[in-house]
Amino acid sequence: MDVSEAYTRAVDAILERDVDLVIHSGDVFDSIRPATHVVVHFLKQTARIIGRDIPYYGIAGNHETPRLRATTAALEYATIVGARFVHGYEPDYDAVDVSGVRVGLSLIPHGAVADREVVVTPNRDDDISILVTHGTVPGLRIRGHELGEVDLPGHVLDGNFDYVALGHYHYFHPHRRNAYYAGATERFGFGEVDARPGFAVVEFDGNGVKKIEHVPIPCRPMLDLPRIDATGMDAAELTEAIRERTDREEIDGAVVRLKVVEAPRGVAGGVDRGLLRELRRRCLDFSLEISEAGAEEAPPGEAVVAAFGPLEEEFRAFVEDRRRSGKIGQRFAESFLAAGLDYLRRAGEGTRET
Numbered sequence: 351m352d353v354s355e356a357y358t359r360a361v362d363a364i365l366e367r368d369v370d371l372v373i374h375s376g377d378v379f380d381s382i383r384p385a386t387h388v389v390v391h392f393l394k395q396t397a398r399i400i401g402r403d404i405p406y407y408g409i410a411g412n413h414e415t416p417r418l419r420a421t422t423a424a425l426e427y428a429t430i431v432g433a434r435f436v437h438g439y440e441p442d443y444d445a446v447d448v449s450g451v452r453v454g455l456s457l458i459p460h461g462a463v464a465d466r467e468v469v470v471t472p473n474r475d476d477d478i479s480i481l482v483t484h485g486t487v488p489g490l491r492i493r494g495h496e497l498g499e500v501d502l503p504g505h506v507l508d509g510n511f512d513y514v515a516l517g518h519y520h521y522f523h524p525h526r527r528n529a530y531y532a533g534a535t536e537r538f539g540f541g542e543v544d545a546r547p548g549f550a551v552v553e554f555d556g557n558g559v560k561k562i563e564h565v566p567i568p569c570r571p572m573l574d575l576p577r578i579d580a581t582g583m584d585a586a587e588l589t590e591a592i593r594e595r596t597d598r599e600e601i602d603g604a605v606v607r608l609k610v611v612e613a614p615r616g617v618a619g620g621v622d623r624g625l626l627r628e629l630r631r632r633c634l635d636f637s638l639e640i641s642e643a644g645a646e647e648a649p650p651g652e653a654v655v656a657a658f659g660p661l662e663e664e665f666r667a668f669v670e671d672r673r674r675s676g677k678i679g680q681r682f683a684e685s686f687l688a689a690g691l692d693y694l695r696r697a698g699e700g701t702r703e704t
Contacts, residue, residue, distance in 0.1 A: 377413045378516035382423070454473045458470060512528070513552055513559055528703070589622040607637040618640045623667060
């Protein structure tokens with residue numbers, strides 16, 4: 351829901367400004383088949399922009415591009431409200447009149463970028479020429495690797511366009527004077543904890559780009575707390591260290607991660623479960639990552655799974671926490687618990703037989 355709410359806030363901020371054209375550089379959705387309520391919310395918010403007679407163009411990113419060419423992309427629904435998104439495997443072009451100025455849009459979706467021979471050039475009849483594409487520009491290093499991501503061929507960016515609207519990198523970032531990543535409207539993991547969600551506003555004059563401004567939008571707090579060195583601690587001392595570290599910050603409703611390193615073997619299982627349940631109740635998501643002494647620390651953005659006790663006990667606590675919070679009903683909780691415990695029992699028996 352945070353991502354949908356972020357899009358609403360972005361649309362609010364866009365409509366507060368005197369913009370003439372809206373461009374989305376890809377990854378509206380995080381999958382090829384997003385949930386119906388996600389699509390409906392996107393259409394409703396997009397319709398607010400179209401309702402102000404503001405043209406809206408976009409392309410598909412790597413997350414929403416179908417792997418099979420015959421598959422219909424969810425972005426096709428944007429045409430219902432009057433927006434135009436290119437999502438196939440070929441570049442496209444359109445021109446739109448904006449206050450008497452002809453703006454040409456060369457649209458290269460993710461599916462077309464895979465063609466290393468793709469070539470696009472500005473239309474000479476355009477007063478302003480804009481290239482919209484999705485991928486990693488030469489020289490940009492991104493932590494981690496996403497399924498389907500591609501590097502943009504250098505020649506794609508070498509056309510003499512007035513502006514290049516880049517998508518894929520979730521930070522507001524310049525590649526060239528006239529080529530920017532606008533960033534994302536929300537963060538998608540602790541690898542982006544330092545990102546400032548928002549969008550870019552680009553102003554043109556007779557000589558091309560006049561000004562590029564990053565417009566931040568409010569977002570849910572994401573806290574990566576200072577890690578705890580648990581060398582020599584017992585379970586009680588580690589519990590108090592966790593309590594002290596989390597008491598320093600306003601964690602209610604936030605997405606929080608706390609790493610513990612060099613924990614003596616077996617100490618993780620003795621951390622006070624009541625404290626952990628309370629922290630998970632207060633936060634939208636609380637991630638406690640414990641690595642034992644001598645273990646290699648996971649690379650940035652990769653979680654370390656810590657075991658806090660027998661799996662059956664963990665599962666019981668998980669179900670009870672959801673029941674108390676009202677996220678699941680009593681009858682469902684009982685049947686879910688019974689089914690889960692039975693599955694764990696059978697899985698354990700299978701392991702012992704092996």
